[in-house]
Every structure is written in structure tokens, then in C-alpha cells.
Amino acid sequence: MSLDHVAIRVKDYPAAKAFYTTILAPLGSTMLNEPAPHVCGFGKDAPTFWISTCPEGNPGNIDTPTHVAFACKNSHEVDAWYDAAIKAGATCDGKPGIRAHYHPGYYGAFVLDADGHKIEAVTHTGVAK
Structure with missing residues (x-):
């Protein structure tokens, strides 16, 4: 990891x-x-x-938890991670998919853990064939 x-x-x-x-x-x-x-x-x-700073509308509040992104080899690994996270009780914060606004090969998925931390799995290789 x-x-x-x-x-x-x-x-x-x-x-x-x-x-x-x-x-x-x-x-x-x-x-x-x-x-x-x-x-x-x-x-x-x-x-x-x-x-x-925190999202618009609440710039002085730093109670928003941390964001951590795990590196994955390909989109299949991102998908497997997301499925495991949801099965383990995480809340979806963004299903697996391309996030072209970051860059064309950015494929990620986002969940919130039980404490509200934003956890992500990402690959920069696009969608695996």
C-alpha cells in the first residue's frame, strides 16, 4: 500500500x-x-x-476531517477497494469513475469512514481494459 x-x-x-x-x-x-x-x-x-480552508460558507471551521488517498495500480483495484469499503460500512462520497477535472486519466472513488474522514482510492492510468 x-x-x-x-x-x-x-x-x-x-x-x-x-x-x-x-x-x-x-x-x-x-x-x-x-x-x-x-x-x-x-x-x-x-x-x-x-x-x-474549509468549503465555502464555513471558512473558519477546521473541524472537517482529513482526506487520504491510496494509490492503486489500475481501475479494477479502485473498484475492488470501493466495493470492500462499502461492504465494511463506509458511506459513498463518489462512486468509482473518471474525474477528468483533475486530469484525463484520474480514476478514483471516495468514501467517508465512520469518523467522517474522506478516504479515496485512485489510479492515474484511466479505465483498465
Whole structure:
């Protein structure tokens, strides 16, 4: 098992962005993506660590749990993971499928665990044949 990416919520986005820019630089990571004014991703070749404020309408609340994404070899593995998660009692937060708004080969599935954490399985290889 390996992680694809992790996302955390922050109270003060500009301060957190500056903090992580500084502390991740010695590790060779930079801010690679800022798709919205309150969200950015850091990494070396691809964003693997994300920070954001909470969703619109509740920007000061950081009680929203963590988001963790597990890396999968292909879409079949994502599908199997999703089926196992639902069978184990997770709540669907996005059935398996292409998420082209991330990139054309992004195939993922999302669930919420019993504590409300957003858990994802993802492959960047599209739909397996």
C-alpha cells in the first residue's frame, strides 16, 4: 500500500501556505498547483500534500476531517477497494469513475469512514481494459 496524496484543513490559508512553502523547500518540494484561492498542492513532480480552508460558507471551521488517498495500480483495484469499503460500512462520497477535472486519466472513488474522514482510492492510468 502506498499513499497518493493527503489533504489537511487549515485556519489561516495565507499563513499556512507560507509556512509549508518554507518547511517543504529543504525537502525539494514546492507549491505545484493552486486550483482555487483557498487550495494548493505541494510536491516534487506532482502534488502529494494539499492544504485548504474549509468549503465555502464555513471558512473558519477546521473541524472537517482529513482526506487520504491510496494509490492503486489500475481501475479494477479502485473498484475492488470501493466495493470492500462499502461492504465494511463506509458511506459513498463518489462512486468509482473518471474525474477528468483533475486530469484525463484520474480514476478514483471516495468514501467517508465512520469518523467522517474522506478516504479515496485512485489510479492515474484511466479505465483498465
